[in-house]
Amino acid sequence: MSQSVLLRLRRAWEGVRRPGSFARNLVIMLSGSTLSTLVGVLLTPVVSRIYPPAAYGQFAVYNALISNLNLLSTLAYPGALLLARRRSQFLALVQLSVLVSVASSALLVLVLVWLGPWLMRHLHVEALGNWLYTLPVMLLVFNLNHVMSTWYMRDKLFGKRVGVEMATNLGGRAFTIGYGLLSNGHVAGLLLADFLNRVVATVTLMAGSIRHEFGALRRQFSGRWLRLVAHRYRNFPLLYLPGGYVYILSTQLPVFLLAPAFGTTAVGLYSFSLGLLEMPVNVLGAAIAPVFQQKAAETYQTEPERLPGITLRLYNQLLYLGVLPFSIVTVYGDVLFRVAFGARWEPAGVFTGYLGFYALFKLLSLATTGIYTVTGRQKYYLYANLLLLLVRTLCLGVGISQHNLDLTLLLFGVGSLLATFAVDLHVLHLLRLPVLRIALRMLGLIGLAWLLTWLSRLGLAHYLPFFR
Known part of the structure; x- marks a missing residue:
C-alpha cells in the first residue's frame, strides 16, 4: 500500500517538474492565485472597517454594469482564442476582439x-x-486585459501571468486602504484601485514576451481575413454570446433588483458576503479553469475518450476540497463575520448561510463549465443559463414581493444551487458518466458534512452563548 502511495507521489512530482505539463501549469496557477487571495483575505478586515456597506453596494453596481457589457462589447470572440489552431487565425481573432471592443466603448x-x-x-x-x-x-x-491574459494562457506562459496578477493585486489593495483612510471610505477608493490594477496588469502583459508578435499582428491586418475569421467562429457571437450574457445577467440580477428594492446598503452586504464566499472559488477558478480548459480542448482534439475521466476526476477533487469549509461557513457565518469584520457586517454573515452551498456547487462547476464550448455544444450553454436566469428571477421576485431581504436571498441561494446542480449533471450526462450514482454520492457527502457541522454549533451554543 505504501509503495503504491509513493509511486503516485513520485509520478505527481515528475509531472510537476515537466515543463508545459498540466500538473506544472496547475501548480503555478494555484500557488499564485492562493497567495493573491491570501493577501486579500488578510487585508479584508482592514478594508471592511474603512468602507461602509453602502460604498460596497455602489461599487457592486458599477462592477455589475461592467460585467454585463463585457461580452456584448467583444461579441464573445475572445472565447475562441484558445480554440484557433493556426497562429494566423489566432492573431486575426486578437485584432477582431480589440477592434470590436474599441467600437463598443465609443458607442457606450x-x-x-x-x-x-x-x-x-x-x-x-x-x-x-x-x-x-x-x-x-x-x-x-477590462477587455484588453482579458485578451492579453488569454494570449498568455494559449502560449502556456502561466508563470508570467501569475506574477503580474500577484503584484497588481497587492498594489491595488494598498491603494484601496490608503485612499479610503484619506477620503473617509468614499467609493472612489474602490473604483480607482480596480482601474489602476487593470491598467498596470494590461500594460505589463503587453510589455512581456508577447510584444515580439505585435509586429506580425500589425502586418497581417486584413479586412478580408477578419471577415473570414469572424464567419468561421460565428458560433461565439451567435450561440456563446447569448448564453454567456444570460449567465452574467443572472449573476448580477440581485444587484440590479436589490438596489431599487432595498437600497445600496443591502447590495453592499450581499456583495460583500458573496465576494468572500467566492474567494476560494475564484482562487481555484483562476488556477484551474484556464489550465483545465486548455487541457480539455487539447484532449478532445487528440484523445476524446479521455475527456470524461479527467472531468469527473477534477469534479470529485473539488468536492472533497470544498465540502467541509463551505459547511463551516454556512453554519458559522454570522459568528465569523461579527468577529472578523465588525458588528455592522454581521447581516452579511447571515447571508453566507443562505448562499454557502450554492458557492460550493459553483466551485464544482469549474470542472464542467467549459465542456459545452470544448465539445462544440454551445447551444446547451445558452439553455443552461436561461434556466439559471429563470430560476433566479422567480426566486428574487417572490422575495422582493414580500419586502423581505432575508427571504429574498434565501430563495436566491436555494434556487441557484438547484439550477447549477442540474446543469452540472447534464454536462456529466453528455460525457456518458453515471449521473445518478454521482449525484447520490455527492448529496450524501454534503448532507453528512452539514449535519456534523450543525451539531457542533448546537453543542458549542449549549455551553457558550457567543455561538447562539
Missing part, C-alpha cells in the same frame, strides 16, 4: 450621455457622480 460614451442620469437615479447610485462616466474606459481596459 454616447449611451451614457443620453441615459447616465436616469441610470444613477434608477439604481440609487447618485453617490457615484461622474465616476459613472468612466465606464467606457474601464470596459476597454
Whole structure:
C-alpha cells in the first residue's frame, strides 16, 4: 500500500517538474492565485472597517454594469482564442476582439450621455457622480486585459501571468486602504484601485514576451481575413454570446433588483458576503479553469475518450476540497463575520448561510463549465443559463414581493444551487458518466458534512452563548 502511495507521489512530482505539463501549469496557477487571495483575505478586515456597506453596494453596481457589457462589447470572440489552431487565425481573432471592443466603448460614451442620469437615479447610485462616466474606459481596459491574459494562457506562459496578477493585486489593495483612510471610505477608493490594477496588469502583459508578435499582428491586418475569421467562429457571437450574457445577467440580477428594492446598503452586504464566499472559488477558478480548459480542448482534439475521466476526476477533487469549509461557513457565518469584520457586517454573515452551498456547487462547476464550448455544444450553454436566469428571477421576485431581504436571498441561494446542480449533471450526462450514482454520492457527502457541522454549533451554543 505504501509503495503504491509513493509511486503516485513520485509520478505527481515528475509531472510537476515537466515543463508545459498540466500538473506544472496547475501548480503555478494555484500557488499564485492562493497567495493573491491570501493577501486579500488578510487585508479584508482592514478594508471592511474603512468602507461602509453602502460604498460596497455602489461599487457592486458599477462592477455589475461592467460585467454585463463585457461580452456584448467583444461579441464573445475572445472565447475562441484558445480554440484557433493556426497562429494566423489566432492573431486575426486578437485584432477582431480589440477592434470590436474599441467600437463598443465609443458607442457606450454616447449611451451614457443620453441615459447616465436616469441610470444613477434608477439604481440609487447618485453617490457615484461622474465616476459613472468612466465606464467606457474601464470596459476597454477590462477587455484588453482579458485578451492579453488569454494570449498568455494559449502560449502556456502561466508563470508570467501569475506574477503580474500577484503584484497588481497587492498594489491595488494598498491603494484601496490608503485612499479610503484619506477620503473617509468614499467609493472612489474602490473604483480607482480596480482601474489602476487593470491598467498596470494590461500594460505589463503587453510589455512581456508577447510584444515580439505585435509586429506580425500589425502586418497581417486584413479586412478580408477578419471577415473570414469572424464567419468561421460565428458560433461565439451567435450561440456563446447569448448564453454567456444570460449567465452574467443572472449573476448580477440581485444587484440590479436589490438596489431599487432595498437600497445600496443591502447590495453592499450581499456583495460583500458573496465576494468572500467566492474567494476560494475564484482562487481555484483562476488556477484551474484556464489550465483545465486548455487541457480539455487539447484532449478532445487528440484523445476524446479521455475527456470524461479527467472531468469527473477534477469534479470529485473539488468536492472533497470544498465540502467541509463551505459547511463551516454556512453554519458559522454570522459568528465569523461579527468577529472578523465588525458588528455592522454581521447581516452579511447571515447571508453566507443562505448562499454557502450554492458557492460550493459553483466551485464544482469549474470542472464542467467549459465542456459545452470544448465539445462544440454551445447551444446547451445558452439553455443552461436561461434556466439559471429563470430560476433566479422567480426566486428574487417572490422575495422582493414580500419586502423581505432575508427571504429574498434565501430563495436566491436555494434556487441557484438547484439550477447549477442540474446543469452540472447534464454536462456529466453528455460525457456518458453515471449521473445518478454521482449525484447520490455527492448529496450524501454534503448532507453528512452539514449535519456534523450543525451539531457542533448546537453543542458549542449549549455551553457558550457567543455561538447562539
